[in-house]
Amino acid sequence: MPPQVAAASGLDVLSHAIESYTALRFDERPKPERPILRPAYQGSNPISDLWSLQAMRLVNQFLVRAVEDPGDDEARANMLLAASYAGIGFGNAGVHLPHGMSYPVSGQVRDYRAPGYAADHPLVPHGVSVILNAPAVFRFTAAADPGRHLAAAEALGANDRQRQAADAGEILADRITWFMQRLKVPNGLRAVGYTPADIPALVEGTLPQHRVTKLSPLPAGPEDLARLFEQAMVAW
Numbered sequence: 001m002p003p004q005v006a007a008a009s010g011l012d013v014l015s016h017a018i019e020s021y022t023a024l025r026f027d028e029r030p031k032p033e034r035p036i037l038r039p040a041y042q043g044s045n046p047i048s049d050l051w052s053l054q055a056m057r058l059v060n061q062f063l064v065r066a067v068e069d070p071g072d073d074e075a076r077a078n079m080l081l082a083a084s085y086a087g088i089g090f091g092n093a094g095v096h097l098p099h100g101m102s103y104p105v106s107g108q109v110r111d112y113r114a115p116g117y118a119a120d121h122p123l124v125p126h127g128v129s130v131i132l133n134a135p136a137v138f139r140f141t142a143a144a145d146p147g148r149h150l151a152a153a154e155a156l157g158a159n160d161r162q163r164q165a166a167d168a169g170e171i172l173a174d175r176i177t178w179f180m181q182r183l184k185v186p187n188g189l190r191a192v193g194y195t196p197a198d199i200p201a202l203v204e205g206t207l208p209q210h211r212v213t214k215l216s217p218l219p220a221g222p223e224d225l226a227r228l229f230e231q232a233m234v235a236w
């Protein structure tokens with residue numbers, strides 16, 4: 001697996017874990033009318049939390065190593081484990097806005113070609129399209145539960161005890177951006193070919209993704225989504 005593929009896949013794992021940990025709580029979701037209408041994704045819950053937090057700790061410990069040294073079998077094995085842990089977490093809890101917003105980013109690609117990917121067509125790798133939206137999203141959603149966003153940042157290695165809950169979104173966004181820079185992913189949506197003129201189409205493409213967007217801990221309407229895409233144009 002080329003380093004760029006390991007980076008995109010690993011950042012997808014990272015976002016699976018944070019999204020499932022910060023998703024709308026299972027007991028804050030609307031109760032379905034009948035049991036048959038229960039969704040597959042039930043929102044964050046104490047069991048998924050364990051898998052998601054442990055996945056974040058493994059990502060913090062092993063992702064950079066797994067990307068920078070393809071021969072580091074210990075790091076790559078632990079990233080496989082992190083992917084499975086986060087998968088169990090989000091497979092039950094669900095993911096939210098970074099994934100919901102990623103589908104139009106991947107789907108509406110024009111010319112961008114991803115280094116390291118053996119594809120003969122334009123492509124924004126899934127993990128890249130997810131992580132490009134993540135810092136803006138978590139700055140926004142932190143207000144719903146600052147403690148959870150801080151706990152996620154800490155599991156990912158952020159160590160800034162001077163700052164307060166009011167900074168939780170910024171602390172988590174900074175930590176994600178640190179990984180993005182270190183792993184050399186494109187610097188924002190602009191770097192994969194989007195401009196502010198594309199925002200209405202990106203919002204249109206996100207709105208039907210109810211399976212995941214309704215798990216956002218804060219409701220996000222078209223204007224919120226447009227602002228988040230605007231902020232995601234440049235990551236750092």
Ligand SMILES: [Fe+2]
Pocket residue numbers: 012016099126130
């Ligand atoms: Fe994903």
